[in-house]
Amino acid sequence: MNANKHDKVRHLRPEELEALAMPGGRKLPARSSAHAVECARCLKEAEELRALHSLLQALAPLQPMVGFSDRVMRRVRLPVSWRVRVLETIRAHWVSTTAALAGVVATVGVGFTFIARYPELTPMTVAAFIVERSTALLWGAVMDVGRLVYGTGIVQTAEGIAGQLTLLTAFVAVATVTLVGMASLRIMLSLMDLPTGSRPASAG
Amino acid sequence: MSYQERSDQDLVRLCLRSDERAARELVERFQRPVFSLVYRMVRDRELAEDLTQEVFVRTFNNLSRYDRSYKFSSWLFKIAYNLTVDHLRKKQVKTISMHGSPDAVTPERQEATSLTLESREESPAALVEGRELAGYLEDAIAELRPEYRTAILLRHVEGRAYEEISDIMGVPLGTVKTYIFRARRELRDLLEDLRDEDDVT
Ligand SMILES: [Zn+2]
Numbered sequence: 001m002n003a004n005k006h007d008k009v010r011h012l013r014p015e016e017l018e019a020l021a022m023p024g025g026r027k028l029p030a031r032s033s034a035h036a037v038e039c040a041r042c043l044k045e046a047e048e049l050r051a052l053h054s055l056l057q058a059l060a061p062l063q064p065m066v067g068f069s070d071r072v073m074r075r076v077r078l079p080v081s082w083r084v085r086v087l088e089t090i091r092a093h094w095v096s097t098t099a100a101l102a103g104v105v106a107t108v109g110v111g112f113t114f115i116a117r118y119p120e121l122t123p124m125t126v127a128a129f130i131v132e133r134s135t136a137l138l139w140g141a142v143m144d145v146g147r148l149v150y151g152t153g154i155v156q157t158a159e160g161i162a163g164q165l166t167l168l169t170a171f172v173a174v175a176t177v178t179l180v181g182m183a184s185l186r187i188m189l190s191l192m193d194l195p196t197g198s199r200p201a202s203a204g
Numbered sequence: 205m206s207y208q209e210r211s212d213q214d215l216v217r218l219c220l221r222s223d224e225r226a227a228r229e230l231v232e233r234f235q236r237p238v239f240s241l242v243y244r245m246v247r248d249r250e251l252a253e254d255l256t257q258e259v260f261v262r263t264f265n266n267l268s269r270y271d272r273s274y275k276f277s278s279w280l281f282k283i284a285y286n287l288t289v290d291h292l293r294k295k296q297v298k299t300i301s302m303h304g305s306p307d308a309v310t311p312e313r314q315e316a317t318s319l320t321l322e323s324r325e326e327s328p329a330a331l332v333e334g335r336e337l338a339g340y341l342e343d344a345i346a347e348l349r350p351e352y353r354t355a356i357l358l359r360h361v362e363g364r365a366y367e368e369i370s371d372i373m374g375v376p377l378g379t380v381k382t383y384i385f386r387a388r389r390e391l392r393d394l395l396e397d398l399r400d401e402d403d404v405t
Contacts, residue, residue: 014385024363052388055341056360058334062240064253069231072260078222079268 010035012042021049138177142170212276219267231260234277238284241357245288247346255291259284274371281364281372285354292350340402344394351375352387359384 012020012032019026020036028036036042090097115121146169207215207229218226238259243252263270263283270279345353354373358364366384370377 014381048392049388052392053360055337056356059240059338059341059361061236062243062252063236064239064256068235068239068253068257069228072231072257073224073228075257075261076224076227076264078219078224078227078264080222 009039011039012036012046017042017046017049020046022053138174142173145169145173213272216267216270216272216276219264227264230276234280235260237277237362238280240361241281241354242284242288244342244345244357245292245350245353251291255287256284259287262287275368278364278368278371281358281362282374285372286374289350289354340395340398343398344391347394348387348390352383352390355380355383356387356391 012035015026016028016032016036019028020042036046114126207225210218210226210229212230212233215226215230219230235256239252239256242255242259243249246252246255259280263280270276345357348356351373355369358369358372359366364372366377366380369384370380373380375383
């Protein structure tokens with residue numbers, strides 16, 4: 001835009017003026033340097049630019065109040081990779097993690113040993129066996145509790161009432177076992193839920 | 205290697221592994237330039253501090269979206285520019301309807317945030333002169349359109365290349381050149397006007 005076709009003089013382009021006026025910039029090609037020395041107009045422009053540049057350069061950098069980085073860091077929530085998350089969870093809950101791992105290892109180990117020893121067993125027969133055995137155990141326990149209550153002399157009114165009481169005890173026992181089981185499952189699930197550790201929560 | 209010795213990119217990498225000390229180092233490294241730019245855009249210390257805080261919080265909370273082929277500081281300045289311009293736009297709508305001027309600054313505020321030029325000479329006369337000049341300069345900068353202001357500050361104060369400024373402001377290179385060219389011319393004229401006004405009074 002500075003070139004003038006008629007007098008064939010090419011004045012310095014803006015980036016050349018910057019190279020001349022602002023230290024640390026690009027080097028001027030020899031032809032442009034030669035022109036800069038001779039041309040009063042370009043020299044004046046370069047001088048004005050130099051003055052403005054050094055004026056702006058001298059503007060004091062401003063600083064936020066003391067404690068700025070603390071205030072920022074309290075609100076920052078850095079992205080967390082899943083690897084860090086898992087490691088942190090293990091570190092925070094190492095007892096339950098170890099117990100859970102031991103449980104998994106034991107279950108798998110026992111299962112494999114069992115299957116290796118009785119190859120004729122299928123998952124269905126094993127499940128049926130477990131259900132049958134646990135039902136028998138539970139029922140036995142219910143009967144034991146019933147006999148105990150019946151035999152302690154607390155309730156000795158009539159045979160009919162005693163029979164009904166045994167049924168009631170069985171119901172209470174089953175309900176208790178179910179509730180305890182559900183509670184344990186809940187606790188285990190809450191432990192499995194991956195918390196984000198002790199990082200500060202993001203505000204806003 | 206200490207955190208101060210690490211490159212910006214290195215620190216970003218550490219931040220992505222949730223290293224808080226790396227994030228803190230980046231805040232300390234860039235709080236001054238970002239705050240300076242934001243302050244010169246809004247001319248209110250408290251507001252500038254709030255906005256700068258928001259810039260860093262957004263930068264870190266969205267770090268997984270940062271394209272590492274860009275300079276980290278360019279990305280930071282980009283967020284700062286967008287946030288500030290957004291704020292100015294909202295404020296302009298409000299202020300014009302209330303006072304008719306988008307850049308109304310109270311005298312106390314100006315006093316509270318008065319700035320000085322870093323003077324290499326220590327004589328009192330030079331210091332006073334430097335202060336006056338800094339005042340003129342800050343006033344003149346404040347008169348520029350926000351785009352011109354950002355472009356000229358990034359070029360002359362922060363020493364950013366044209367390509368970077370174009371990335372930061374999200375405008376073509378040619379537009380950045382135009383902004384800077386016009387900003388320089390306006391700034392020179394404004395400085396002369398301000399000095400002339402002062403000489404008369
Ligand atoms: Zn010339």
